[in-house]
Amino acid sequence: MQTSEQPLEKTTAKILAKDSNFLSQNPHLNSTEELPGFDSKNPPDPNLINTCVHCGFCLATCPSYRVIGKEMDSPRGRIYLMDAINNSEAPLSETSAQHFDTCLGCLACVSTCPSGVQYDQLISATRPQVERNISRNLGDRLIRFLIFNLFPYPNRLRLFLVPLFVYQKLGVQTLVRSTGLLPKIFPRLGAMESILPQITVESFQDNLPTIIPAKGEKRYRVGMILGCVQRLFFSSVNEATVRVLTANGCEVIIPKSQGCCAALPEHQGQTNQAHTLAKQMIDSFEETGVDAIIINAAGCGHTLKEYGHILQDDPEYAEKAQAFSAKVKDVQEFLAEVGLTVPLSPLTDGELTLVYQDACHLLHGQKISQQPRQLLQQIPGVKLREPVDAALCCGSAGVYNLLQPEVADELGQQKAENLLNTGAKLIASANPGCSLQILKHLKLKGESIALKHPMELLDCSIRGEKINA
Known part of the structure; x- marks a missing residue:
């Protein structure tokens, strides 16, 4: 396998080393040894790079490769490129940075890779290198x-x-x-x-108190993270989440000092900002004495669970970060684990067909797939339908749809079409970025199908409230 891919590896390095734009702007460079590369601060680990056997299984699942169609915009191509830069065979230039920028960070390749290549760690190490060493337009x-x-x-x-x-x-x-x-x-x-x-x-209000008591016997004391986009644009999701938790015996603690979880800057290589925000989040929950820290947004949850890795080199926070991350649970993961204790009512008078949209940072990042479905199927009358390409990213990917709108739009259109083709009457989505992206493309198609967070559906079912679908 490796032998068959050798020409591609050499071609990749050769093309990038002779990047005409880069070398024309830097005529003093006359050998690959002089090409600027990664700095010494946590470059992509060669040992992780070498675990890739170039099999190409990742290509079919990579959203950027499926849209752009170029090897260098795939996980395998980017790994070649990281290796070439590490070995001074290619420059870290604006051109090479563009290939790293096209990565959505969806982690589908990590789920697919038979060799267990930790591409998530490789791209996480590469993005800060780009931010520190490349001057953007x-x-x-x-x-x-x-x-x-x-x-x-x-x-x-x-x-x-x-x-x-x-x-x-x-x-x-x-x-x-x-x-x-x-x-x-x-x-x-x-x-x-x-x-x-x-x-x-409601976008301008914070209506949730700091402490919300459990209804009935208290089973757990949990902290809850509100999110940035979630609290401003989907405050009803947070309110529904609190009601579901308290109805199932949880006392909910919401520290007012909490800010951003650092997902956005962490995913885009803004290391210093991410570290600052992560430490602030840890501090805000330090004295709460909670059994678990609950989050209802997929992208936030993935980053919160990575605090131990993100702050591993911080002498003051490394241990705190590990302890914090160990308590983080997606709300669906938590409820599936501890069980629902209240009866559920039908959401409609007849059968309700719905399709659950897998958010990448739940499915690939946190390996949470069955728990949301198990919870939804406990609602009387709910019938789940599965879409084609369920694991394909919708194109939101944090702020990817703002930075790479053309690629994101194509992915969003495909996702909306796949969800609609199930014939479901309602879409369940557990990430605010995905929800905004899907709603945009449903509207562009002239479709008015309802989209709800699973917690909103459970909340209505617990309260006996019917929905329009």
Whole structure:
């Protein structure tokens, strides 16, 4: 197998080492030994790279490869590239960085790889290298500055929503979207505007108290993380989650000091920011004495469980981070483990067919697949249908749909079509980014099928409330 792939490996290194754009801008470089590479701070581990046997199983499951169709935009191609840069056979340049940027970080390749290649660790080591060593163009720097200085800070984001609230209420949004010009002139701003949900008064409020007592006998004392996007755009999901937990004997603790979980900066190589936010999150729960720390957003949950790895080199927080991550549970994982203690009622008068959308950072990142389905199937009258390509990323991938809108749109269209083709009356989605992405593409198709978080469905079932589907 390795022998058959050798020409590709040599070609990859040769093409990138002779990157015409890079070398034309740096004429003083006359040998590959002088090519700039990764710095000495945690470069991709050669031992992890060498576990790849180049079999290509990852190609069929990789969303960027399926859309772009180029080897260098696949896990195998990126591993070749990391190896070439490590060995001074290719430069770490704007061109090579583009191939790393096209990775969604969905981790489908990790689930698929028969050799157990830890691609997640390789790409996590590579992204900070790109951020430290590559000078991005002005447009890229501006959009990233906006994202990283706004999205991980709920209070800042809430202030930013004020003019957007007016923008929607005055009908400007309808006008802008009707012209179709924004995505053509400013693709990334257009992508950001296209997933903007309806802003409501609830977006500006935090209605949940710090301590919510269990109903009936207390079984557990759990902490709950609100999320950034979740608390602003899907506050009803957090409220439903609290009601489901308390109905099943959990006292819920919500520290007011909690901020962002660091998922967004961590996934994009913003190491210092990610470390700061992670430590703040650990501090906010340190004195709560909870049995578990609950999260209802897939991307957040994956990062929270990685705190031990993220802060492994921090002498003050390494041990704290391990202890924190050990307590983190996705709410569906937790409820499936401890069991529901209250009766459930039908959500509709007849049978309700629904399709569960697997969020990548639940399915691949946390290996959580059956638990959500098991919970949903306990609701009387619910019949689950499975979509084609259930493991394929929807294209949201944190802020990927804002940074790589063309690839994300193609994936979003395919995901929406696959979900619709099940004929289900309702979609269950357990990640806010996925929900925004799917809702956007359902709307573009003229479809009005309902989309709910599984906790919203369980909450309605517990309370005996019917839904429209």
